[in-house]
Amino acid sequence: MNQAAKTILVVDDDRDVRDLALTILEAAGYRVIEAANGDEAHRLLLAHPDLQIDAIFTDVVMPGRLDGIDFARAARLLRPRLGVLYATGFANLIRENRHSELQGPVLRKPYRPGELLGAIGALLDGVN
Numbered sequence: 815m816n817q818a819a820k821t822i823l824v825v826d827d828d829r830d831v832r833d834l835a836l837t838i839l840e841a842a843g844y845r846v847i848e849a850a851n852g853d854e855a856h857r858l859l860l861a862h863p864d865l866q867i868d869a870i871f872t873d874v875v876m877p878g879r880l881d882g883i884d885f886a887r888a889a890r891l892l893r894p895r896l897g898v899l900y901a902t903g904f905a906n907l908i909r910e911n912r913h914s915e916l917q918g919p920v921l922r923k924p925y926r927p928g929e930l931l932g933a934i935g936a937l938l939d940g941v942n
Contacts, residue, residue: 820938821845825855825872825885826901831923835871835901838927839934852885853878859892867896869937871930874902874920883915890917897937901925 822844826832832848839846847867849855855872859865870889874882886898900916903923921933 820868821847821866822934823847823849823855823867823870825849825852825870825882827851827873827876835930838930842931851876851878852880852882855885856880856888859889869897869899869934871899871901871934874900886917887915899933899937
């Protein structure tokens with residue numbers, strides 16, 4: 815796979831965690847776009863319908879109207895074939911009965927660079 819041609823939208827309200835993901839993905843050759851929360855990411859998708867995005871890597875628990883699960887749902891309404899990889903360090907904070915709403919694999923924080931790259935690679939290859 816030509817990773818340079820792949821664009822990942824990284825959504826996380828924690829600046830340090832977001833920067834780490836950006837660094838890991840960019841070093842691997844991915845193009846990366848960032849948003850600080852689900853609301854900002856959703857506005858970005860609405861404002862730029864032609865923006866090429868191959869996958870979303872989003873935190874599950876974020877402040878604002880759209881948490882990671884709600885954002886992923888909204889994003890897939892706009893782009894049904896978009897792959898989503900979730901990240902969470904707070905499994906117990908995922909709202910009750912929401913596990914069934916996850917539309918992709920979940921990466922547990924803290925994750926290692928190789929875990930993130932493996933999960934993104936598998937997602938892009940269509941393997942969950």
